[in-house]
Amino acid sequence: MQKPLPFDAETVRRIVEKYPTPFYLYDEQGMRETARGLNAAFAWCPGFREYFAVKALPNPYVLELLMDEGLGADCSSLAELELAERVGLTGEDLMFTSNNTQAHEYRKAAALGAIINLDDLSHIEYLKEHVGLPDLLCFRYNPGSAREGNVIIGKPEEAKYGFTEAQLFEGYSTLKAAGVKRFGLHTMVASNELNGDFFVETARMVFDLAVRIYQQLGIRMEFVNLGGGIGIPYRPEQKAVDLQAVGQGVKRVYDAMIAGTALDPLKVMMENGRMITGPHGFLVTTAIHHKHIYRDYVGVDACMSNLMRPGMYGAYHHISVLGKENAPHDRIVDVVGSLCENNDKFAINRPLPTVERGDLLVIHDAGAHGHAMGFQYNGKLRCAELLMKPDGSVKLIRRAETHADYFATLDFSGLACSPKR
Numbered sequence: 001m002q003k004p005l006p007f008d009a010e011t012v013r014r015i016v017e018k019y020p021t022p023f024y025l026y027d028e029q030g031m032r033e034t035a036r037g038l039n040a041a042f043a044w045c046p047g048f049r050e051y052f053a054v055k056a057l058p059n060p061y062v063l064e065l066l067m068d069e070g071l072g073a074d075c076s077s078l079a080e081l082e083l084a085e086r087v088g089l090t091g092e093d094l095m096f097t098s099n100n101t102q103a104h105e106y107r108k109a110a111a112l113g114a115i116i117n118l119d120d121l122s123h124i125e126y127l128k129e130h131v132g133l134p135d136l137l138c139f140r141y142n143p144g145s146a147r148e149g150n151v152i153i154g155k156p157e158e159a160k161y162g163f164t165e166a167q168l169f170e171g172y173s174t175l176k177a178a179g180v181k182r183f184g185l186h187t188m189v190a191s192n193e194l195n196g197d198f199f200v201e202t203a204r205m206v207f208d209l210a211v212r213i214y215q216q217l218g219i220r221m222e223f224v225n226l227g228g229g230i231g232i233p234y235r236p237e238q239k240a241v242d243l244q245a246v247g248q249g250v251k252r253v254y255d256a257m258i259a260g261t262a263l264d265p266l267k268v269m270m271e272n273g274r275m276i277t278g279p280h281g282f283l284v285t286t287a288i289h290h291k292h293i294y295r296d297y298v299g300v301d302a303c304m305s306n307l308m309r310p311g312m313y314g315a316y317h318h319i320s321v322l323g324k325e326n327a328p329h330d331r332i333v334d335v336v337g338s339l340c341e342n343n344d345k346f347a348i349n350r351p352l353p354t355v356e357r358g359d360l361l362v363i364h365d366a367g368a369h370g371h372a373m374g375f376q377y378n379g380k381l382r383c384a385e386l387l388m389k390p391d392g393s394v395k396l397i398r399r400a401e402t403h404a405d406y407f408a409t410l411d412f413s414g415l416a417c418s419p420k421r
């Protein structure tokens, strides 16, 4: 089975003449359309907002185009906050959902006026001591055994995140007593979940909590944040989540539980990363070697340091051999990088057409948690990121690292050999 590409082989060959492989190529039009689709699915909900999870693709050009589609930014570190700030996102355009957070990070979030989402009961005191309590605060709920997680995020009761239910009640009453005026409730219980009903159930769970918190504490939640985690069809036979159905499903639960009550209007928010940019990013790499031992290998010039999801999670990423999409896929190969790590494989036992040295391979669905997870193990360098604009032009939005970058943090001056150099 095939997966479509938003560009043809000729276009990619022209790009490769200017920018050597490996590189990431992002499709701006696709990202914009996906963002619009999510906004349209929740158009019924006054104040709906998607905060793009910056960690999925932390690039200012991407943040800017998503901001242009009305998205905010979900940050979890100082650097992510600064990235968002520098493209012009401030105040409640920013959600700060962090964990094990340091005071300087809270200070930055507070200075920007971001919505601070606390991960633990003890952080109320910590925030108060180091920064002071803002008017608006949100808590992250971990439902524990009340809810099944999924493969990537694991079981909620084994996850380090969030408050227990009892802690939520305690925390909100502490905030109320301390004079906090505005309240939000957050949860995130899935990652890469393709079953849209899962998110409707998450909405039901947090609406129910918001109702009980109102009844018991007299606290009116201003928003609920359903987290991120909407999955994408990495495999060609999988189907994308029907966003319209998710939006309508959440609306039905809203109408049944919230509409017409004292909690109405209650804003619904999300903080997806993967579904917004994942399908619209491609890692382009060149085949450089073949090897035939107990198995057949195709060696490419990218490696796991460019995209670690297959090695880390055993994740499937579809691969197209440019110009050979319609050739018979009658070779079974492992597609490998050059790390001295045997899990440095982009594909295992994958049927592909005959790959020749110099062929361009496009690794699909790498637009989220792809480049961002890059590392320098084995002295490998992070590659460039390119953005294809709706008019077909291509812009370099992050240069490739150089060997000078790699050596920049090292110090040779105190070594016996240094005078000679």
Ligand SMILES: *Cc1c(COP(=O)(O)O)cnc(C)c1O
Pocket: 053, 055, 056, 074, 097, 188, 190, 191, 192, 227, 228, 229, 230, 271, 272, 273, 274, 275, 368
């Ligand atoms: C990673 C993360 C997200 C985004 O997850 P996706 O699977 O990319 O949608 C959102 N919120 C939090 C708190 C996260 O840690």
